[in-house]
Amino acid sequence: MWRVQAAHQPAEVGAGLRLLATTPPLAFRRHAGPTGWRAELCVPRRVGQSAGLKAVSEERFQEGLGHARRYVAQHGHLAVPHAGAPQDAFDLGRWLANLRVASAGLPPKYVRVLAELDLWWNPPWPISWQRAWHRARAHALAHGPVSGGDNLAGLPRWLERWLRRQIADYSQLAAEQQQLLAQLGLTPAEIDRFHGWPARRRSVMHGLEVAHDYAARHGHLAVSQPTSHDGFALGKWLNQVRHRQRAATQPTRLGRQLTALDTWWNPPWPLDWQRYYWAARHHLHGLPEGVVWWPGAPGEEETRQWLHGQQASWQHLHNEQKALVGRLATDQSTGGSTRSDRPGSSPLSG
Structure with a gap:
């Protein structure tokens, strides 16, 4: 038989249950009415004080408590995910979630023993x-x-x-x-x-403005992490944006805006290689109008050695790196290219 606690019984239902509790414990009873005797269904009266249910409830609580003690010994708390995988064929997360829902009606000894394991087993926050x-x-x-x-x-x-x-x-x-x-x-x-903290939170628009000014002044965004521009840690900011962009599954809005400033602001190869590429391009074809050399830019001799190094490691370059190096030899005045179409050949050979 099922039983509803008195605190949760509406008044009319409680009265009906008390009336049914006084009926004889028979499946059917005889009732004398104006038309004579007839059989009616009746609810058998519960006998005892639910000792069997209490024993089962206590047994199940002790079983869950054993699993909770082992979890605390291993993890130090009872903040178990609701949808966590059952351990030892026991869903501890669901067991604790049910106890939290029914915490107002739990016996005080249950609450006390759980609090001894973890004071915040049932916090008022998520x-x-x-x-x-x-x-x-x-x-x-x-x-x-x-x-x-x-x-x-x-x-x-x-x-x-x-x-x-x-x-x-x-x-x-x-x-x-x-x-x-x-x-x-x-x-x-x-x-x-x-x-x-000074400059604790730089807005995205502020970082984008500084990046736009740097790209207009130096022609690229292949800056190292220690680079600062007009008092703003541009290198660190761009490094954080690169990490977020690489973790995203598709180009972000900020990533597309930076790509409009420099197509290779976030290359799949080291930034040091990209800076040498820009230096070689400017040494070969001259600085574009309004562009100046950035601090620490490689000189002509360093760039020449870098170009020879690309020829030596041509087979190990990324396809896009090969295309960039190939365009370094392009004659801007004629629009021609000395890039070889032979597989594996270097545009710098010969």
């Missing part, structure tokens, strides 16, 4: 947040606390993005969440240092 916090805490224990004074530099990409979201929503977080972030090193003082 369990995904708690799971991310445990991952961030493992990184902080291994590499030291995070610091807002260095603009979260040197952190893994996933951790940096998560922490930036916490900083942006810090005022909306619960006090307990703020305390948990403080355990990672992200105290209110560190957040103030983060907001006070």
Whole structure:
């Protein structure tokens, strides 16, 4: 027989159940009415205090508790994904999710023993947040606390993005969440240092404007990471954009805008090779109007040695690299090309 707890019974249903509970424990009963006796269905009365159900419930809880203890011993927490793969034929994530849903009606001893395993087994915020916090805490224990004074530099990409979201929503977080972030090193003082860091957040448009000015001045965007332009860390900014572009499955909007400035701003080969290509092109054909040499540009002798090196390693070059080197020998005045169509031949040979 099923039973509904009194706290969840509407008044009219509760009255009906109490009435049925007083009927004889028979499948059918005889009822005398104006038309005589007739058989009616009746609900048998429950006998006892549900001792059998309590025993089964206790047994199932102890089974799940055993799996929870083993998970805590291995991972240190109970922020188990809801859709995680069952371990030892037991779906611990679903078991914990069901307990969280029914936490208001759990026996106090159940809540107490789970809290002893993990104080935040049932947080008032999404369990995904708690799971991310445990991952961030493992990184902080291994590499030291995070610091807002260095603009979260040197952190893994996933951790940096998560922490930036916490900083942006810090005022909306619960006090307990703020305390948990403080355990990672992200105290209110560190957040103030983060907001006070100079050039903490350069807008995309600002970076794009600086890239446009650099490309117009020097003719390309093959800049190394330490390169700065007008006080802006252009090399570092472009390096981050390249990483995001390579991780994307298709060209991003910002990537297309940078491609319009320099087709080879994000080449599949080293940037050092691309800078030598631009130097060789300018040495062979002269600087375009309005373009000046960039700091540390290779000289003519270095460029000549680089060109000989391309001839020696011709077979190992990327097809696009071969095409670029081939165009270096193009006579701009006639539009002709000395590139050989023979397979494996170098345009610099002979």
